Amino acid sequence: MGTTTPPRTLAEALRARGDESLAGLLRARPDLLSPVPNDITQLATRAGTRASVIRALEHLDRFALQTAEALAVAPDPAPYDTLLALLTGDGEGDGDRRDGAGAAITAALPAALTTLREQALVWGEDARLHLTRTARELLAPSPQHPSPTGLGPTVAEATAGMSPGRLQEILTAAGLPATHDPVSAVAALAGLFTDRTRMAELLDTAPVEALSVLDRLVWGPPYGEVTPNPAPPVQWLRDRGLLLPVSTRTVVLPREAALHLRAGRAHRVPEPVAPALVAAAERDPQAVDRAAAGQGFMALSTVEELLKLWNNGGPAILRAGGLSVRELKRAANALDVPENTAAFWIELAYAAGLLASDGETDERYAPTPAADEWLDLPAQDRWTHLATAWLAATRTAGLIGGQDAKGRALSALGPDLDRSAAPEVRHRVLELFASLPPGTAPDPQTLLARLRWERPPRTSRPGVPTTGQPSGDATDLRSRIALWTANEAELIGITGRGALSSQARALLDEGPAAAAARLAPLIPEPLDHVLLQADLTAVAPGPLERPLADMLSVLADIESKGGATVYRFTPGSVRRALDAGRAASDLHAFLATHSRTPVPQPLSYLIDDVARRHGHLRVGAASAYVRCDDEAVLNEILADKRSATLRLRRLAPTVLAAQADPGSLLEGLREMGYAPAAESAEGDVLITRAGARRTPPRTPPVPVPEGPPVPDSTLLTAAVRAIRAGDTAARAVRKETPDTTASGSLPRTAPAETLATVQAAAMTGSAVWIGYVNADGAASQRVIAPVKVEGGYVTGYDHTADEVRTYPLHRITGVAELADEQAT
DSSP states (O other): OOOOOOOSSHHHHHHTSOHHHHHHHHHHOGGGGSSOOSSHHHHHHHHTSHHHHHHHHHTSOHHHHHHHHHHHHSOSSBOHHHHHHHHHOOSOSSTHHHHHHHHHHHHHHHHHHHHHHHTTSEESOTTSBEEOHHHHHHHSOOSSSOOTTOOOOOHHHHTTTOOHHHHHHHHHHTTOOOOSSHHHHHHHHHHHHHOHHHHHHHHHTSOHHHHHHHHHHTTSOOEEEOOSSOOHHHHHHHHTTSSEESSSSEEEOOHHHHHHHTTTOSSSSOOOSOOOOOEEEEOOHHHHHHHHHHHHHHHHHHHHHHHHHTTTOOOBOOTTSSOOHHHHHHHHHHHTSOHHHHHHHHHHHHHTTSEEEOOSSSOBEEEOHHHHHHHTSOHHHHHHHHHHHHHHOOBOGGGTTSBOTTSOBOOTTOSSOBOTTHHHHHHHHHHHHHTSOTTEEEOHHHHHHHHHHHSOOTTOOTTSOGGGSOTTOOOSHHHHHHHHHHHHHHHHTSEETTEEOHHHHHHHHTOHHHHHHHHGGGSOOOBSOBEEETTTEEEESSOBOHHHHHHHHHHSEEEEOSSSEEEEOOHHHHHHHHHTTOOHHHHHHHHHHHBSSOOOHHHHHHHHHHHHHTTSSEEETTTEEEEOSOHHHHHHHHHOGGGGGGTEEEEETTEEEESSOHHHHHHHHHHTTOOOEEBOTTSOBOOOOTTOOOOSOOOOOOOOOSSSOOOOHHHHHHHHHHHHHHHHHHTOOBOOOTTSOSTTOOOOOOHHHHHHHHHHHHHHTOOEEEEEEOTTOOEEEEEEEEEEEETTEEEEEETTTTEEEEEEGGGEEEEEEBOHHHHO
8 A cells, every 4th residue: 555645835735625624725815715716736836925924823813922932942843742842842950840731732732733824824644734825934043023932043153154163163162073074063062952961960060150140141131241352251151052152242142952851842831721711710700790781771861861961963073083082071070980981982982883974064063863773772672783783893991091002192983993803802801700600700811811821912922921910911902802701701791790680691602682582671651740849859769661761852951870760951052942832731740640749830831931931032144133023122132231242223113133043142142031922034932942953864984893704614615616616627637738837838829730639629519728817807717628619709617617517619718738647
């Protein structure tokens, strides 16, 4: 029985994979599918590009990355045992601790190698493991790019360019015999450093200060600066090649010597096992659900209040886009929350499609038509809408207040807030919450440590073990997003008292409908009544029905919120209700119907008093005018010094003209204590209805994906089939002709010869190789088996596309016959 030849290139390794394995590679690295490669060779080339390899490395967990880093400092190819030794060490100097860690590494290494193979970062059998060239260039030590392992260059790399005489001096000082050439001298020095017995004997003769120098360099960075006249301990190390010169003032500890000092380990602290997620507290699951539901209801109330705040047109949009700092502070004061929390609610409403710009010349933010539809939904459906939008949003509210790469401030609703990693981090954080028993709140520090193990931060310093860094050091973006996620989940009601609620578990596992069903029993039923009090206040002991809440928000001002909401009636709030078209009798009837207590006499007097004066003055547009049947009132206005800014003058005994617009005139008179009403050109009172301003229909912002989308199974199957077919065509053996000898060139034949060849192939049922140029001018090579040739077209089975196709003959550049063994 013959033996299988080991693959010599990455392309051969990919070609030997099964279709499932090839589909797994394309699923893990979807950037390789843009567009679909023509064959395996092109796939391997694309998988080895720098951008693609960097993306693949960024998606490795810490131990898989450590495995790749160890392979980068190992010989190429490296046997499995060599790789294992680099991760576990030789077992000297660490005792039982190394034995336990070694067992964990030995158990985890096969899975890490499987991950690297699936990502096409490693190929070859265990006896000959190859790290792809680009990954080796990225991870191998160099002066410009120190290795994350903290190792330096090999002896051969560090001594490149060193004079033969200096090499012989180092051999003599190290107690090695002289050699006849530099190559053998370098090999002898490297052999000394890799021989544990001889290396130990050499270090036994070293001064104590020299060993201290090595201790400072052994775990990296391996470079150090020296003076022109170094101290004796440093000179001792230089004489014996333990420190090799990089420049006139810089020396480096060679890799072989560092590995000896490290007991053979490439990393100080290998991490084969993910850090455990530790529970910070255990709570009653039902209490968690109730707390989360209460917080979720508060979230709905806050978003509703924000929509009401901008009901008649919100703040103007900055020229650079977004919300000004002043407007954000104003919204925070109105919502009674900190500015960063207000920014989160604004961004959440925007992500849910409830707020948008109106697109007018004086562009402002306002509620969208979808906001009215959202307000009509049951509370549980409104919550799932917000939670789903938050989970998918790439806009990251936590960045607001910071600066972009150019030092410009990041504003709420402004540009440059999208971070494609945000949805993936949010889902992963909640998955870790869900991995704990119900009612259990995870410890934030262990949560961050777990996330940093699963996706090591890009800012990890070479040579410094990230394990030794404080797990709470959340300076990288993913860690910051994780912390923001935990806070935002509590605000929305995804979590309650730090633990994941059952409705959130249902949202993650089963979808919005299941989450709404879980949440509905936990939300209090809306009330149809309030309690009126003699101090001109009304107390809502719980959530109110939508019509009642809307009317009450117009008729009164909210004084305090919480479990019960307190409304206060003022002359201004009553006037606001009258401006909205309500009569005094309507207000009296409304209060009598919805109050469980008698309507207090002071409130009735307040309504009647404001109604009696409401509309007594009329304001219209000339520039603007004021008319009133009572001349004394107009005389009083003219005599008031506060009316000077309105620039009023009398046109008639009952009419005053102003050089101010009607809106400014209305506000000015109201500030003076009057209750004017606006009127139309026909003299009718204008009714100002709440919520009159809406944007045109708007779609929510589209999340910015992190790289190409993951292809579905149908696309993967088609892509694998096309790549296989293209590879078959590319490797087809052709009969050499003068026009087809150049590798990769299209066949070139005269039109008559092309027609004759494909007709002959159709008659004999054989396959031919053609060059084809499509309507876009893209050239390709194909292997087809012609079936029919007529009307200027050839129809046949295309082995490249694995289907029957028809090609215009005038687009075929030429045709060549396949070799006999290939054709058969």
